[in-house]
Amino acid sequence: xxxxxxxxxxxxxxxxxxxxxxxxxxxxxxxxxxxxxxxxxxxxxxxxxxxxxxxxxxxxxxxxxxxxxxxxxxxxxxxxxxxxxxxxxxxxxxxxxxxxxxxxxxxxxxxxxxxxxxxxxxxxxxxxxxxxxxxxxxxxxxxxxxxxxxxxxxxxxxxxxxxxxxxxxxxxxxxxxxxxxxxxxxxxxxxxxxxxxxxxxxxxxxxxxxxxxxxxxxxxxxxxxxxxxxxxxxxxxxxxxxxxxxxxxxxxxxxxxxxxxxxxxxxxxxxxxxxxxxxxxxxxxxxxxxxxxxxxxxxxxxxxxxxxxxxxxxxxxxxxxxxxxxxxxxxxxxxxxxxxxxxxxxxxxxxxxxxxxxxxxxxxxxxxxxxxxxxxxxxxxxxxxxxxxxxxxxxxxxxxxxxxxxxxxxxxxxxxxxxxxxxxxxxxxxxxxxxxxxxxxxxxxxxxxxxxxxxx
Ligand code: PEP
Ligand code: MN
Numbered sequence: 382x383x384x385x386x387x388x389x390x391x392x393x394x395x396x397x398x399x400x401x402x403x404x405x406x407x408x409x410x411x412x413x414x415x416x417x418x419x420x421x422x423x424x425x426x427x428x429x430x431x432x433x434x435x436x437x438x439x440x441x442x443x444x445x446x447x448x449x450x451x452x453x454x455x456x457x458x459x460x461x462x463x464x465x466x467x468x469x470x471x472x473x474x475x476x477x478x479x480x481x482x483x484x485x486x487x488x489x490x491x492x493x494x495x496x497x498x499x500x501x502x503x504x505x506x507x508x509x510x511x512x513x514x515x516x517x518x519x520x521x522x523x524x525x526x527x528x529x530x531x532x533x534x535x536x537x538x539x540x541x542x543x544x545x546x547x548x549x550x551x552x553x554x555x556x557x558x559x560x561x562x563x564x565x566x567x568x569x570x571x572x573x574x575x576x577x578x579x580x581x582x583x584x585x586x587x588x589x590x591x592x593x594x595x596x597x598x599x600x601x602x603x604x605x606x607x608x609x610x611x612x613x614x615x616x617x618x619x620x621x622x623x624x625x626x627x628x629x630x631x632x633x634x635x636x637x638x639x640x641x642x643x644x645x646x647x648x649x650x651x652x653x654x655x656x657x658x659x660x661x662x663x664x665x666x667x668x669x670x671x672x673x674x675x676x677x678x679x680x681x682x683x684x685x686x687x688x689x690x691x692x693x694x695x696x697x698x699x700x701x702x703x704x705x706x707x708x709x710x711x712x713x714x715x716x717x718x719x720x721x722x723x724x725x726x727x728x729x730x731x732x733x734x735x736x737x738x739x740x741x742x743x744x745x746x747x748x749x750x751x752x753x754x755x756x757x758x759x760x761x762x763x764x765x766x767x768x769x770x771x772x773x774x775x776x777x778x779x780x781x782x783x784x785x786x787x788x789x790x791x792x793x794x795x796x797x798x799x800x801x802x803x804x805x806x807x808x809x810x811x812x813x814x815x816x817x818x819x820x821x822x823x824x825x826x827x828x829x830x831x832x833x834x835x836x837x
Contacts, residue, residue: 398639398646398673400673401634401637401646401670401673401674402634403669403670403673404630404634404666404667404669404670405666407664407665407666407669408662408664408665408666409630409660409665409666409667410510410659410660410662410665411510411511411527411628411657411659411660412629412630412631413527413531413532413543413545413629414543415531415543415544415545418543418544418545420544420545420546421545424545424546424548424549425545425548425631425635427549428548428549428552428632428635428636429635431552431636433636433638433647433649434504434505434552434555434556434559434623434636434649434650434651435559435623435649435650435651435652436649437638437640437642437643437645437647437649437675439622439652440647440649440652440675440676440677441675442620443498443500443622443652443653443676443677444675444676444677444703444705444706445705446496446498446620446705447498447677447704447705447706447708447737448703448704448705449496449498449705450498450705450737450779450781450782451704451705451735451736451737451779451781452704452735452779453779453781454495454496455495455496455497455498456489456493456495456496456497456498456781456782456831456835457497457498457500457708457737457739457781457782457783458482458485458486458489458497458498458499458500458782458783459500459501459502459624459653459710459739459782459783459784459785460478460481460482460485460500460501460502460783460784460785460786460787460824461478461482461501461502461503461506461786461787461788462478462502462503462506462786462788462813462818463502463506463509463786463813463814463815463816463817463818464506464507464509464528464529464813464814464815464816465502465503465504465505465506465507465529465554465558466529466534466814467529467550467551467554470554470557470558472561474788474789474790475503475558475561475562476561476565476789477582477583477788477789477790477821478501478503478787478788478789479501479561479562479565479566479621479789480579480582480583480789481583481787481788481789481821481824481825482499482501482621482787483499483566483571483579483619483621484579484580484592484824484825484828485824485825485827485828486499486619486828487573487576487579487595487596487599488592488595488825488828488829488832489828489831489832489835491595491598491599491832492829492831492832492833492835492836493832493835493836494836495835498622498782499619499620499621499622500621500622500623500624500652500653501562501621501622501623501624502624502625502784502786503558503562503623503625504555504556504558504559504562504623504625504651505551505555505623505624505625505650505651506625506626507528507529507530507551507554507555507625508527508528508530508531508551508626508628508629508632509526509527509528509626509628509815510527510626510628510657510659510660511525511526511527513525516536518536521536523536523537523538523541524541524542524543525541526541526814526815527543528628528629528815529547529550529551529814530547530548530550530551530629530632531543531544531547531629532544532547534814545631548629548631548632548635551632552632552636552650555623555650555651559623562621562623563621565621566618566619566620566621567618567619569617571617571618571619572616572617572618573599573603573613573616573617574600574603574613574616576596576599576600577593577596577597577600579596580592580593580596583789583791583821584791584821584822586799586800586821586822587799587800587822587826588798588799588800588821588822588823588825588826588829589821589822589825591825591829592825603616622651622652622653623651623652623653624651624652624653624654624655624679625650625651625654625655626654626655626656626657627648627650627654627655627656627667627670627671628657628660628667630666630667630670632650633648633650633654633670633671634670636648636649636650637649637674640675643675645675646673646674646675647674647675647676648671648674648676651676652676652677653676653677653678653679653708654671654674654676654678654679655678655679655680655681655708655710656668656671656678656679656680656681657681658681658682658683658712658744661680661681661682661690661694663690663693663694663697668680668694668697668698669697671698672697672698677705677706677707677708678698678699678706678707678708679707679708679709679710679739680694680698680707680708680709680710681710681711681712681741681744682709682710682711682712682713682725683712683713683744683745684713684714684717684721684745686721686725688724688725688727688728691709691725691728691729692728692729692732692734694707694709695707695729695732695734695736699734699736702733702734702735704735705737707736707737708736708737708738708739708781708782709725709729709736709737709738709739710739710740710741710784711725711738711739711740711741711769712740712741712742712743712744712745712784713745713765713768714745714746714761714765715742715745715746715761715762715764715765715768717745718740718745718765718768718769718772719768719771719772722768722769722772723772723775723776726738726772726773726776726778727776730776730778737781737782738769738773738778738779738780738781738782739781739782739783739784740765740766740769740780740782740783740784741783741784741785742761742762742763742765742766742769742783742785742827743757743762743784743785743786743816744816745765746758746761746762746765747816747817750804750807752804752807754794754804754807754811754817755816755817756794756795756796756804756807756817757795757796757816757817758795758796758797759795759796759797759798759801759802759819759823759826760797762785762795762819762823762827763827763830766783766827766830766831766834767830767834770831770834780834780835783827783831785819785824785827786813786816786817786818786819787818787819787820787823787824788813788818788819788820788821788824789821789824790812790820790821791810791820791821792810792811792812792813792818792820793806793807793809793810793811793820794807794810794811794812794813794817794818794819794820795817795818795819795820795823797823798820798822798823798826799822799826800822802820802823
């Protein structure tokens with residue numbers, strides 16, 4: 382079997398690498414309390430035997446692509462929902478998100494004349510850390526919503542019950558999402574010669590118009606190359622990797638497989654797995670588990686991160702100092718990035734380590750408006766992106782990528798933009814189950830801004 386399918390890894394039992402279970406004896410935060418649930422064992426057994434969602438060879442390729450980012454020769458774009466939903470896994474919605482991501486990538490590739498490594502926050506982004514275990518509304522207290530792989534969003538007792546079978550549903554929803562993503566990116570749609578068509582179906586807006594003129598420029602350039610007899614094979618398909626927060630270790634562990642080529646473990650739930658700001662404790666379960674798998678790993682770093690913490694994370698997660706293995710996703714907040722990021726970058730530089738630096742300009746800029754909605758001001762998002770580029774420029778380090786919560790839908794969740802979203806629109810077009818996302822227009826605007834910095 383391994384000769385026929387060298388990239389598949391289903392054979393070895395999950396028990397045969399004891400280090401993959403060390404995390405079970407460590408402190409672990411933000412987990413469901415469902416281990417005594419009657420369906421827990423059967424759900425885990427099922428996940429132990431399902432096919433991998435992604436293959437070890439693809440994961441290796443992404444790590445190599447990210448090594449190019451670490452060396453300053455490519456840019457890393459990560460985007461998607463804060464929390465995916467089962468009901469949202471429809472062809473229209475998935476394709477809207479993918480199209481928006483591809484459009485952002487085209488703006489960046491063309492603007493920066495640089496390859497872009499693309500990762501959707503999708504096909505697995507179904508579990509969420511919460512600031513409290515419970516939520517109270519009108520005097521009623523229920524367990525918090527922890528993502529659809531754990532419980533339901535509706536504020537009823539029944540919906541908020543933590544159900545391990547949801548992990549299996551999360552796996553299948555991820556599989557169908559990934560299937561559509563793969564056919565989109567390899568089945569002809571992502572052919573760069575169709576770049577003009579990717580705008581179709583979105584509401585027109587200023588960023589949309591700017592995209593249209595860029596797409597025409599690309600179109601002219603491609604026609605010129607075609608007339609010169611250039612070979613277009615490389616332009617016909619693109620690679621879109623998947624990634625999510627590796628929060629639910631029951632799920633991540635159950636989808637971990639041993640690669641028959643190398644005997645090394647890969648978390649096959651997605652290509653790129655990151656550790657959230659709230660679960661990155663140095664001696665805790667998440668850092669331990671993800672230190673054992675061969676995927677490229679990200680860690681979110683908030684404004685309180687110390688240089689020592691960053692260096693210890695490198696020692697634990699990237700002891701070989703392999704460029705592409707470790708990505709630091711900083712999410713400082715617009716008002717703090719210029720003050721807090723330089724010391725981390727310098728500390729890592731002095732250590733001689735090469736990480737990929739990515740900015741998440743979303744999570745440090747979340748506010749609540751009086752009407753109760755969680756939102757972000759587009760200007761704060763822009764300001765954090767600017768701060769990120771300024772800091773890296775001053776220190777001579779490479780600003781490697783951007784991580785955004787976005788959607789292709791015409792939602793009103795973040796305030797502002799060049800065709801400004803106002804709070805009054807929230808009542809009709811606020812759809813996220815968790816954090817507010819950039820809509821199609823705001824996503825393209827951010828891409829144009831980043832392209833300007835990269836082309837300097
Ligand atoms: C997230 O990415 O949705 C998230 C919870 O981020 P952070 O860990 O940075 O707070
Ligand atoms: Mn979020």
